[in-house]
Amino acid sequence: MTVFTTTPPRSLDDPGLGEEYLRLVGDGDEYGAVEVVNELLENGTPPQRVMLDLIARTQGRVGELWAANEWSIAREHAATAISERALAAVAARSSVRPTRGRITVACVDGEWHALPVRILGEMLRLDGWRVDFLGANVPGTHLVTHLHQTGPDAVALSCMIATRLPRAHAAITACRSVGVPVIAGGRGFGPDGRWAVKLGTDAWAAGAQEALDRLNGDWPPRIGDPYETAFLGDDEYTYVVRHRGDLVSTALVRLAAAYPPVSGYDQRQHDATAEDLGHVVDFLAAALYVDDAQIFTDFVQWTSAVLEAREVPPVALQIGLMLVRDQLRDYPAAIAVIDAGVAKLRP
Ligand code: B12
Structure with missing residues (x-):
């Protein structure tokens, strides 16, 4: 008699899945990582959870391993490239017709952490927004030109490193001056987004889910005088x-x-x-x-x-x-x- 054993489908609730996925990205196993993502989606895991609870969380671990000198910069870069592929796999399998409005998603000038804001962009897309994703390192002047060309309802601006705050400030003031409200995010804006407030943003959110909640609330806000918060530095x-x-x-x-x-x-x-x-x-x-x-x-x-x-x-x-x-x-x-x-x- 032949006995068939089947392995149960993977789930995000499996205690070992995070470690398995980290091992795959750390080994440069793009195929294996994408296979895990596809399997989770096939099993009905919401794409939002795959992005936040698997891909984003793993990137956080990658950062810790690099900081602790356990992983080299090259290994971190390779792992991030695989996370980008995994994210693209999620995006490819989940498409939503835009119904909400248009939003520009960008990193501030000199900010190279594009993946966090890419996750935000995909979350917004799934929530029904039409997203213009501009990626890393967007100079303020080019951002404003883009706003003139596309007329979005909001700009989502990312700053992961606090050294970029002066540039973020210039971009925030420029966007608000042309009447487009700004929602800010990323660890560069400080604990509870305290520096985002100083720079005059219309809103701040800790993560992608919080950003959706904020944008689904009383948005758009009334933009006050952008010049009230336009001058900092001495x-x-x-x-x-x-x-x-x-x-x-x-x-x-x-x-x-x-x-x-x-x-x-x-x-x-x-x-x-x-x-x-x-x-x-x-x-x-x-x-x-x-x-x-x-x-x-x-x-x-x-x-x-x-x-x-x-x-x-x-x-x-x-x-x-x-x-x-x-x-x-x-x-x-x-x-x-x-x-x-x-x-x-x-x-
Ligand atoms: C990959 C990576 C890089 C890559 C980025 C490649 C890419 N395509 O993104 C590269 C190699 C370029 C890089 C460079 C650097 N990095 Co780096 N990087 C990382 C790493 C490992 C992962 C980033 C990531 O994808 N995180 C996953 C996301 C999903 O995390 P998340 O923050 O939870 O994302 C949420 C929020 O941030 C929020 N959010 C983000 N943007 C926005 C925008 C809006 C509008 C809203 C509402 C929300 C929002 O929503 C996201 C989704 O929920 C992090 C570690 C970490 N913990 O994040 C370090 C990390 C951010 N980097 C760090 C550093 C120091 C640097 C460098 C200065 C290193 C150096 N010496 O050169 C440079 C700076 C480059 C620059 N000027 O931007 C530090 C920052 C420490 C600090 N003091 O704040 C970290 C934390 C690593 C660490 N543990 O120390 N990095």
């Missing part, structure tokens, strides 16, 4: 931005004397150090722009953890911060922000 912000190159290069030159291990760095380590010092100045500028040291203290805590995972001790970051600080003696707000950052470092 002399200190302007000084730091204008002297970014000098601040970084001077700190780099002085670093060899202040932190001797640097003299043994290879080219790759030198480049990474220069990039890190660039981030120090960029996050400092963003903190000055919105007048909130938390942007900088969050950055210091995060960078210190990332560096420690790569065996760079907190004292190296501390020295880097002090070398930038030494060049800003006449700028009390900048000094206060850097001091708040230094205070967050483990002794």
